Amino acid sequence: MPDTSIVILVGGEAGQGLVTVGQLMAKALVRAGYEVVVCQDYQSRIRGGHNTFAIRTGVDPVYRPSEKVDILVALDAETVALHRRQLTPGGIVLADEAFDLGASAAGLNCLRIPAKKLAPKAAHQNVLFLGVLGSALCKDIGLLEELLRQTFAKKGAEIIDQNLAVLRVAYDWTAAQQYSFACMPPAPESPVRQLMLTGNEAIALGALAAGCNFCSFYPMTPGSSVALTLAAKAKTMGTVVEQAEDEIAAANMAVGAACAGGRCIVPTSGGGFALMVEAVSLAGMLETPVVFVVAMRPGPATGLPTRTEQGDLNLVLYAGHGEFPRAVFTPGSVEQCFSLAHRAFEMAETHQSPVFLLTDQYLADSFQNVAPFDLSALPELPAPLLEPEDPASYKRFALTEDGVSPRAIPGFSTALVVSDSDEHTEDGKLTEDLGVRVQMVAKRLGKGAGLAEDALAPDYTGPEGADVDVLLVCWGSTLGAALEARERLEEAGRSAAVLHFAQVWPLNEDQFLPLLEKARRAVCVEGNATGQLARLIRQETGFRFKDLVLRFDGLPITAATILRGLESIL
Amino acid sequence: MVSAEEYGQFDTAWCPGCGNHGLLACMKQALAGLDLSPHQVLMVTGIGQAAKAPLYMNCNMITGLHGRGLPTATGAKLANPELTVIAESGDGCNYGEGGNHFLAAIRRNVDLTLIAHDNGIYGLTKGQASPTTARGQVTKAQPFGQPSEPFNPMAVAVAMGAGFVARGFTGEPEHLVGLIQQAVRHKGFSLVDVFQPCVSFNKVNTFAWYKQRCRKIGPEHDPRNREQALALAFEFGEQIPIGVLYENDRPAFGADLPTLARGPLARRQLDTAALQDVLASYL
Structure with missing residues (x-):
């Protein structure tokens, strides 16, 4: 499926309200029925510096941030200089006309906003940009108005009205301007309301x-x-x-x-x-x-x-x-x-x-x-044991087949619940009986078998039963980038699959080792410098990844990261 | 009426003559006297010879980590405000390894009692200086004499406005039982620092040393007077005052917290309607 998503990047200093602009716009898009994924990049400071709030959005699922930018919302001049190279050919910059963009604006498709004229108060700058952005995206102003009413609900009618007025001025002004930006395709009709x-x-x-x-x-x-x-x-x-x-x-x-x-x-x-x-x-x-x-x-x-x-x-x-x-x-x-x-x-x-x-x-x-x-589809959890059957003989660490003992809660019955961080007997009291020690180790580790039995199998996305050219193995938040990279590889004529570990311990090799062995190339994709999952899998199964794609510069792995990494491998 | 016998009799791993024996007996008597049955009490400890005390009586118990008895006890009390929670451990555990938790417990003022066995030495690790060892006292680990000033738990607690600050001595068992009972009854954090000689490793602060110095605080002292209390807290020489140094009526932690008013966590049911409302706020 070709990528029809667009990326809106709001950039500025900490404290300028860029998260407010970004968050409200993202929410408006979700309410309009679009898919959204946000990447926030910020510095370890309260004010100043350079922060960004990037929204990738589209009609089709968007899995992960992208490095390209289609709309650059510049809350300061530095944002333009720092991100102009990420702009796509049809991309546009929205910036205050008061900013001195110097040489960095040369050749850019740029809509300069008379911010001071449209909204004299500094406190309204973020709503002003929201209005400009909403108009540029051809979004219904009603959605934005509703959001503002909810956002400022606690601040009273006066504040709400002021912000609504600024929104309207900015929206109408933008609609009257001559600039070129291709609107997003319309969202599906009557979308299911999403969180x-x-x-x-x-x-x-x-x-x-x-x-x-x-x-x-x-x-x-x-x-x-x-x-x-x-x-x-x-x-x-x-x-x-x-x-x-x-x-x-x-x-x-x-x-x-x-x-x-x-x-x-x-x-x-x-x-x-x-x-x-x-x-x-x-x-x-x-x-x-x-x-x-x-x-x-x-x-x-x-x-x-x-x-x-x-x-x-x-x-x-x-x-x-x-x-x-x-x-x-x-x-x-x-x-x-x-x-x-x-x-x-x-x-x-x-x-x-x-x-x-x-x-x-x-x-x-x-x-x-x-x-x-x-919520009704979620399994029920074991309830706390308040009244054990025979309180007088209750033992917190009673030996059982699977190592799990009835876990009573103190104070709800006459049972005494004793838990000692020292090695302990079944009744929870300190012991140096080395025979008991061995039993208790076996009891505790025995619970590991239950955890292993319940371990989630890694998710496989790709052609069933086929020997794929590339199997991208990943864990945690790298999933989206791997799925997107897989689509790009498939478009380029390579068969590709993704194996995502949503649980990395305990590992049950029957669930994944055959897939690793069958792939022509299994590549482990990780956001670290040493390939920690790859090592874990080797330690547990003996399978050795020949190829790793790693990123450790502090930014999230994107599909582009993976595709670049694969260039030297494939 | 609950009898001390319900708290049982057990063999201990303590040295003969250790002050812990006396303190254990006082604890059982104090709890029974408060008409608390063993199942109504949760003892939470750190690690050390003192921290073994609850092992030798019938009660609910969590033996945690060295220095961490107070946060563990805090968690337990917040989870079940109906339990009587008592943290018990030594001077090293409470004033050294767990020093930050001691300060936080005073500030937080959760309704629990700390019984701090104070013998001025590390017993379980065989005789190193503790935070309350006198400056200059020679130990195996401090052969040139303990180089630091000792920690003064009474002065710190009074200065921070702890709700109940007392000191006892195992050589005055009836007096000590009374202090423990007052501490448990106090709504909020209460501290009883207890002198109890280590017969194996502290040859300075012996039973006779304490006996000679401990002086019961008389009725002339007003425990609600912080300045007077502070003056008493600094008396540590030929005479050391024992008894209630300081007391106030600070509201205990949680008195104004709606989340604690709903009773023990173990009895709570998931409020699905409330959760649906919470989820809807993200639409």
């Missing part, structure tokens, strides 16, 4: 759908927005959200809350997660369900705090001293952020183990359109 969410918002909502009622966290970009979303909805949902004094406290609070009957989530990023590692081991030892969300950004140490990477797979796979089972989910889209957050809780509760959701800055901040979730 617009970021990856982190979807994780928070998936957690809520799983009955998550406790979140402890310490702020760290790009993980924080999971907690902020839960906090924003806490009044409605009753979720206890506590900002801890540090990450160590956040993780230990979650273990304590889970032992006492909470359903707990702990969002963070790599550096914060590194501090939580001892508590991960505690959750393993106490067989406590806790879901950790690790939103990756480039390390080591502080790295590039606001950029993206897939560098912490190894960290999450091996976090925690000692041996205990775990599961690691790696959503590939906003939709999967929701469904896998729910799945993470289901696995954590079912197998009484720590479970991880590994995402990254790109996906965490990426708005996408998603069809409404069917």
Whole structure:
């Protein structure tokens, strides 16, 4: 399918309201029935610098950001200089006529806006640009008006009216101008109304759908927005959200809350997660369900705090001293952020183990359109055990066939629930009986078999039963880029397929090894410098990837990244 | 009426003569006296010889990580406000490894009690200086004498306006039982720092050393007077005051939180209608 999507890039300094323009436009497009995927690129500062909000949109599914730009909304002059080379031949620049664009504007298709004249107040600049953009895209002004009314609802009628007036002036002015820009094809008639969410918002909502009622966290970009979303909805949902004094406290609070009957989530990023590692081991030892969300950004140490990477797979796979089972989910889209957050809780509760959701800055901040979730289709989670059958003989770590013991919650019956981080007997008390130690190791690791049985098979997209020329193997947010690259390869006459791991641990080789062996070339595509999934697969199955496409400059992998990488391989 | 016997009798891994024995007996007596049954109590500990205490009584228990008893206890109490949650651990755990959590617990003021065994030494790791070891005291790890000033938990707690600040001594068991009971009854974070000699590794702060110095705070002290309390907190010489140094009525954490008013998390059901509303807000 040829690419008919267009990319709108809003650029400017932090604090200029570019996210407001971008977010409102993206929402208007979703409401109009278009597909949307957003890529936010920002610097680690509150004001100034250069940030962008890029919306890729179209009638057909758009999987991933693209490096091209069709409409460049320049909130400052620097945006034009920095992004003019990305403009497509029919592309256009929307910029204030007051900006001195100098030589960078030469030869550009440029609509200069008399911003000061149309809207004298600086506070109205973002709505002004929204009006210009909406008109240039030939979108119905009614949609934008409705959005503004909702956005400014709390600010009162006067503010709403002022903004609506600016919107109308900008929209009408633009409609009267002579400029060339090809409008988008119309959206399908009466579209199903879609949600617009970021990856982190979807994780928070998936957690809520799983009955998550406790979140402890310490702020760290790009993980924080999971907690902020839960906090924003806490009044409605009753979720206890506590900002801890540090990450160590956040993780230990979650273990304590889970032992006492909470359903707990702990969002963070790599550096914060590194501090939580001892508590991960505690959750393993106490067989406590806790879901950790690790939103990756480039390390080591502080790295590039606001950029993206897939560098912490190894960290999450091996976090925690000692041996205990775990599961690691790696959503590939906003939709999967929701469904896998729910799945993470289901696995954590079912197998009484720590479970991880590994995402990254790109996906965490990426708005996408998603069809409404069917809550009734979600599986039910095990309910907390409040009253064990025979409280007097209750043993928290009773040996069972699958290693999972009835997990009573203290205080709801006369059963005493004892959990010791030391090696412990079935009744939870410290022991140095080495025979019991061996039994307990086997019990804990035995739960790993259940987690492996429940492991999601990687998703295969491509010709069935055929030996493909290229099999693109990927995990997490790289999915969209791989799917798009596959389409481009197919158009170029190559048979191509994608194998996406939405769960990277435990691995069940029967689910994917035959596909790897059958492909003429299996290429592992990862947002890191060392090919961490490729190594994991080799370690687990012996399969060795000869070719890797890696990106680690802090920006998300796009289809173009993959196609460029393949040039030297194929 | 609950009897101390319901809390059971167990063999311990402590040295004969350790102050922990006395503190354990006081704890059982205090809880029984409050008419709390073992299943109504959740003891949360860090790691250390002191942190083993709940192992030797019938109760719900989480033994967590060294230094992390307080955040673990905080999580448990927020998950179930109906439980009586007591954090118990040593001076190293609470004032050293978990120092930041100690400060945060005072600020947060969650309704839980911290029983801090304070013997001025690391016992389980065999005799290194703890945060409350006196400056200059020689240990195997500090052969030239402990070079740092000791931590003063009483002064810090009073200065930060903790809701209930007390100090006890295992050599005054009845007095200590009373302090524990007042602390548990207090709505909000309460601290009882307990002197309990380490017979194996601290040859300075012996039973006799404490016995000679500990002086019960008399009725002339007004525990609601912060300046007086602070003055008492700094008395640490020939005489050391024991008893309630400071008390106030700060509202406990969560009194104004709508999310905690809905009862224990384990009893909560997913409100699907509310979730549908939340989802609709993203349309």
